Amino acid sequence: MQASGGGMIKNDSEKIKLPFPQMKRYVWVLAGVWTIVTAVSLIWHSFHTKQETLEVAQTQARVAYEKDIIYRRWNAGHGGVYVHVTKETQPNPYLSDVPERDITTPSGKALTLMNPAYMTRQAHELEKQKLGVRGHITSLNPIRPENASDPWETEALRAFGRGENEINSVEEIQGKKYMRLMRPLITEKGCLKCHAKQGYHEGDIRGGISVSIPMEPFLAFERKHIQTFVLIYGLLWIVGLGGIGLGTKRLMRTERERKRAEEALHHLNETLEQNVRNRTAELHESEARIRLLIDGAKDYAIFMLSPTGHVESWNSGAERLKGYKPSEIIGKHFSVFYPKEDIEKGKPEQELDIAVKEGRCEDEGWRVRKDGSRFWANTVITELWDEKRQLKGFSKITRDITERKRAEDEIQKLNEELEKRVIERTAQLEAANKELESFSYSVSHDLRTPLRAIDGFSGLVLEEYYDKLDAEGKRLLNIIRDNTQNMGQLIDDLLAFSRVGRQQIIKSPIDIGKLAKGVFEELKTITPERMLQLNIKELPTALGDQPMIRQVIVNLLSNAIKFTRPREPSIIEVGGWSEENENIYYVKDNGVGFDIKYVNKLFGVFQRLHTRSEFEGTGVGLAIVQRIILRHGGKVWAEGKVNEGATFWFSIPTKTVMSDEW
DSSP states (O other): OBOTTSSBOOSHHHHHHTTOHHHHHHHHHHHHHHHHHHHHHHHHHHHHHHHHHHHHHHHHHHHHHHHHHHHHHHHHHTTOEEEEOOSSSOOOGGGTTSTTSEEEOTTOOEEEEEOHHHHHHHHHHHHHHHHOOEEEEEBSSOSSGGGBOOHHHHHHHHHHHTTOOOEEEEEEETTEEEEEEEEEEEOOGGGHHHHGGGTOOTTOEEEEEEEEEESHHHHHHHHHHHHHHHHHHHHHHHHHHHHHHHHHHHTTSOHHHHHHHHHHHHHHHHHHHHHHHHHHHHHHHHHHHHHTTOTTOSSSEEEEEOTTSBBOOOOHHHHHHHOOOHHHHTTSBGGGGSOHHHHHTTHHHHHHHHHHHHSEEEEEEEEEOTTSOEEEEEEEEEEEEOTTSOEEEEEEEEEEOHHHHHHHHHHHHHHHHHHHHHHHHHHHHHHHHHHHHHHHHHIIIIIHHHHHHHHHHHHHHHHHSTTTSOHHHHHHHHHHHHHHHHHHHHHHHHHHHHHHHHSOOOEEEEOHHHHHHHHHHHHHTTOTTSOEEEEEOOOOOEEEEHHHHHHHHHHHHHHHHHHTTTSSSEEEEEEEEEOSSEEEEEEEEOSOOOOGGGGGGTTSTTOOSSOTTTSOOOSOHHHHHHHHHHHTTOOEEEEEOTTSOEEEEEEEESSOOOOSOO
16 A cells, blocks of 8 residues: 555554654754754853953943042142041151141141042052952052052053053952053142152153952852853753754644644643743843943943933944934934834834833834834833932833844744644545555455355365365365464454554543453453463553553453463463553563563564464464554563563553654
8 A cells, every 4th residue: 555655654653754754854953053043142142241241340440440530639639638647647758858748736636748649548448448449559660669560560551651541451369350450640730749859740650550349249240140041041942942842743643643732732832932931021121230230232222211202321232233323313202213104103102101001111123223224123111210209211222133033933934834744744644544444444345255255165165075075185174264264363453453553542540450350350261271360469540541451451461361371370460550650560471481582573563482383373462552552652561581471561651641653
């Protein structure tokens, strides 16, 4: 019989598997591409997170430096300040030649002059104790030994001599990482009071101020952010591979199984999509909180809107993404970023209304750049309130997700193609089933007719010509009749084997112990002369098709009774137990057993380990057992030794799982 795809169908397993070699290769390629895309995205996000960490640390270091400069200028602008003489603050020996370095107030309090450098050093000590921030005034020609430069500062000072305005890098200090930043210290007019004697003039570089910011808080935040990315992308990767696997299995199921799998996959997709949406929302919120603190974000357009929707601020990411410079866009209404058709529908105003009512508005759609080109964007608008609960404005974050949109469109297209192939394959399976039914009818009708004729005529010859036949003739006619009867039984077994693959499975709870006892009592009546003993152990309840599982028990107990014929008494044991996701059952006997090296032949059609003269049978019974159990999603195996009995095992899942490996 030819399959609709052109290949010869030998059994149900081939009928399902043969049309899909290219699909399997395609699925492996798709899984590989999905893995690469996920890994590249994770690496890309991790790299940018590290860059942002460095930028934040640099910004913090610059703020610390500018603070030091402001303090110094304030001090220098007042020509130095007088402070109380204390144990910690003694008169500066390097100002001994300055007139009125030390004075006394009319009330008798001793004051001493504190110049900018002295004040900055004390401020640096306080910062180091309270915040862990290190500051240092230094030069290549210091007045104080404490101001001597370390190797890193020495290289920075030399770089200032070559025209550099700032040196920064991540360095280790006492085993800990710091963001080190240094800028040149320019001689100002107020500085000449102390440094003119060294030969400095206004505008000269007399040294520099370095600040060292601990990196651990920034690195801890970076690690947490990267761990979040790893978790999210790991989940997305697993979800993607799961979706690919489920989609492939759907193509290899029958119509009824396809419908059930389709419903389960639909439910799973809804759950996965909700999980993805939840994870995406959490990711957006986390990214928004971080990037609102970083004006230099390059991959996100982050800007502020007035309550009326006019742009009030503009970051570098917005300039890169949308093409507008701050001077070109600040003050304009944010609707300029929307396509004309969305503006006509009032979409910008609708999004602001949603943000006011719900606190935030997230949307995906087309946006327009300055040059008129479009890109698919994810936007989040969040309302901002002052302390008086009055609407202060909105923050808006825009991200270019054109590539993700393109990928989603490709996945949708792939799903549609898969659905089409499922429909086509279903039609092929239906046609093949009809052909199989026709073949079964032909076997049942056309083959039985000549067998009945052979059996009938051979019986008639024996009856009518019994006295005229010699012993050899009678023996040969009896052989003919025995073989025709065996052939009839073989046809019955083959039809039963074929029906197992097409029969609908209706599952219900089954008491295996009660079933085994009933079947044994029926089989026992066939051989009343035998000493048969059945031991039934405690058995878990099975979930399966009642008629099919009964056929399994019938075939296994029949085999046990048949192959224990030489034993007196014949002892058969039925037992089982429950495991995590399945129940295990066994039928054990003390019969003739078998050579374990031939165990792989036991469950094949027409495979026999004993001659028909030793034990009757067609070699189909165990094949039927295996097919039924596989259809239930379980497995079958056997153990045995010659003349020491055999044990046949089978498992049935505790959940509704059906296999397509039959």
